[in-house]
Amino acid sequence: MNKTWWKEAVVYQIYPRSFMDSDGDGVGDLRGITSRLDYLKELGVDVIWLSPVYQSPNDDNGYDISDYQAIMEEFGTMEDFDEMLAAIHERGMKLVMDLVVNHTSDEHAWFVESRKSKDNPYRDYYMWREGKDGKEPNNWGSCFSGSAWEYDQTTDMYYLHLFSKKQPDLNWDNPKVRAEVFSMMNWWCEKGIDGFRMDVISLISKEPGLPDGVMAPGALYAGCPCANGPRVHEYLQEMNREVLSRFDLMTVGECAGVTIDEAKKYASLDGRELNMVFQFEHVELDNGDFGKWTDRRVSLKDFKETMSRWQTELAGAAWNSLFLGNHDQPRSVSRFGCDAPEYREVCAKMLATCLHMMQGTPYVYQGEELGMTNCPFETVADLRDIESINAYAELTEAGKIAPEDMMRFLRMRSRDNARTPMQWDDSENAGFTKGIPWIMVNPNYVDINAGQERRDPDSVFSYYKKLIALRKQEKVIVYGSYRLLEPEREDLYVYTRTLDAEKLLVVCNFTKEETQYHIPEAYRAGTVLIGNRDRKRLEGEMRLQPYEALVIKIIDESAKETHE
Ligand code: GLC
Numbered sequence: 001m002n003k004t005w006w007k008e009a010v011v012y013q014i015y016p017r018s019f020m021d022s023d024g025d026g027v028g029d030l031r032g033i034t035s036r037l038d039y040l041k042e043l044g045v046d047v048i049w050l051s052p053v054y055q056s057p058n059d060d061n062g063y064d065i066s067d068y069q070a071i072m073e074e075f076g077t078m079e080d081f082d083e084m085l086a087a088i089h090e091r092g093m094k095l096v097m098d099l100v101v102n103h104t105s106d107e108h109a110w111f112v113e114s115r116k117s118k119d120n121p122y123r124d125y126y127m128w129r130e131g132k133d134g135k136e137p138n139n140w141g142s143c144f145s146g147s148a149w150e151y152d153q154t155t156d157m158y159y160l161h162l163f164s165k166k167q168p169d170l171n172w173d174n175p176k177v178r179a180e181v182f183s184m185m186n187w188w189c190e191k192g193i194d195g196f197r198m199d200v201i202s203l204i205s206k207e208p209g210l211p212d213g214v215m216a217p218g219a220l221y222a223g224c225p226c227a228n229g230p231r232v233h234e235y236l237q238e239m240n241r242e243v244l245s246r247f248d249l250m251t252v253g254e255c256a257g258v259t260i261d262e263a264k265k266y267a268s269l270d271g272r273e274l275n276m277v278f279q280f281e282h283v284e285l286d287n288g289d290f291g292k293w294t295d296r297r298v299s300l301k302d303f304k305e306t307m308s309r310w311q312t313e314l315a316g317a318a319w320n321s322l323f324l325g326n327h328d329q330p331r332s333v334s335r336f337g338c339d340a341p342e343y344r345e346v347c348a349k350m351l352a353t354c355l356h357m358m359q360g361t362p363y364v365y366q367g368e369e370l371g372m373t374n375c376p377f378e379t380v381a382d383l384r385d386i387e388s389i390n391a392y393a394e395l396t397e398a399g400k401i402a403p404e405d406m407m408r409f410l411r412m413r414s415r416d417n418a419r420t421p422m423q424w425d426d427s428e429n430a431g432f433t434k435g436i437p438w439i440m441v442n443p444n445y446v447d448i449n450a451g452q453e454r455r456d457p458d459s460v461f462s463y464y465k466k467l468i469a470l471r472k473q474e475k476v477i478v479y480g481s482y483r484l485l486e487p488e489r490e491d492l493y494v495y496t497r498t499l500d501a502e503k504l505l506v507v508c509n510f511t512k513e514e515t516q517y518h519i520p521e522a523y524r525a526g527t528v529l530i531g532n533r534d535r536k537r538l539e540g541e542m543r544l545q546p547y548e549a550l551v552i553k554i555i556d557e558s559a560k561e562t563h564e
Contacts (some may be wrong), residue, residue: 007361010045020033020036034084129159324368336510339373485520500559514545515544530551
């Protein structure tokens with residue numbers, strides 16, 4: 001298999017609004033990030049993915065961009081950006097920027113022009129349509145509730161917005177739009193950035209004619225049928241020719257609705273499009289009748305089946321990205337494990353082991369390395385996220401979900417769980433700001449914070465450091481092939497990785513119960529590479545502790561000989 005730096009890297013995602021505030025306005029900023037780079041260096045990550053820092057009216061916390069070549073005032077200046085980038089490079093790390101080009105802000109100069117008149121030169125930069133019988137042009141719903149169409153009086157037409165009405169969709173079928181986007185990307189690459197994470201890039205090519213979508217029973221609107229549209233691969237190949245192939249970049253496409261077959265095109269190892277995709281199957285298994293608004297938990301069997309399918313089917317064809325959390329997902333330890341004080345640490349370590357030993361590039365979402373948890377939001381007034389606030393209003397007002405149930409679902413699934421401030425220490429506001437934080441701090445910062453965890457060799461942070469370092473030492477973790485064992489077991493996730501003579505056995509107990517596991521013969525003489533419980537000896541018949549994880553390594557001499 002071809003070796004590349006981005007296959008061997010570990011990525012750390014920063015959500016700048018919540019990472020570190022340097023000037024006391026309650027909002028994280030670029031100087032705050034620069035001041036904490038040594039922390040990331042200590043953790044050992046190679047790449048930072050920065051959620052958007054561009055100028056934005058913040059309807060969706062920076063995912064609504066009004067100027068792609070300026071920095072959001074609350075976050076600082078372009079000089080601050082340049083200093084941050086230099087400081088990242090000085091420490092031998094790389095920077096991947098968020099690229100949000102399915103839509104802009106309605107305050108972007110292109111849209112301000114576009115809405116002025118039907119013959120404005122920028123009109124065709126966006127998706128304008130006539131109404132149908134005095135109503136929206138089709139039945140598509142916005143991902144943030146309500147219709148995906150907004151009526152605009154100036155020209156008596158509607159524009160498409162798959163997200164908020166302040167995020168109008170760009171018209172990628174217009175070659176001028178593509179040329180503008182590519183030239184902006186080249187500008188950032190020439191500045192020296194190291195890659196792009198491409199926001200909802202699977203949605204950029206819409207079906208001609210924009211046909212109605214299928215309505216789920218009881219739904220108010222149709223889900224947007226825009227994923228993997230007819231020209232998406234053509235556009236990404238063009239982007240690759242015009243921008244990506246000219247620099248040494250890491251690229252990851254956020255691909256809502258991507259299937260394995262599609263992923264093989266987006267992230268094909270021949271390098272025609274992107275390096276890898278984020279797929280969402282494993283974080284949608286616990287959805288219910290109202291999509292993510294539920295308190296369901298995924299069964300381990302389903303989780304293993306999905307993860308394993310992506311592991312084995314992309315092998316040799318495309319490259320996986322590995323994640324359990326990000327700024328759109330609840331905290332992984334609360335969702336996939338258990339955040340009760342007696343299990344939180346061991347469980348966060350178990351989940352990290354399970355993910356980081358797979359094939360693909362792992363992503364650590366800020367605070368995950370501390371085992372940060374979901375937040376006990378009491379009322380909707382504690383929330384800041386447009387998706388959560390709109391969904392609460394729409395579903396409770398329509399009588400679909402009772403308010404107290406919806407609050408419970410939000411505590412489990414709201415994106416704001418991931419967006420509470422980074423917990424740096426046990427001082428006021430967790431050391432995140434000297435001002436009033438823009439969103440509440442999780443009250444458990446007194447016990448869960450970086451200050452304490454950096455000093456403790458048994459902390460979740462120290463465990464992540466070991467896991468990340470192991471990936472640098474053991475090529476089998478990066479390049480080995482994957483095989484699932486014990487697919488039927490509801491309590492254990494067991495798999496192997498194999499690269500020539502080197503073999504790993506990864507065993508993770510996903511329950512709070514002790515359980516038995518019979519180690520395959522070949523691994524009994526192995527060594528424990530890493531584990532979250534104090535286990536020195538390997539027995540054939542092993543009694544695993546609650547949430548225990550361990551990785552056993554062997555060198556299979558017979559495989560070595562055959563190979564040589
Ligand atoms: C992506 C982002 C999310 C944002 C949406 C619209 O899914 O990750 O945070 O709200 O796109 O840009």
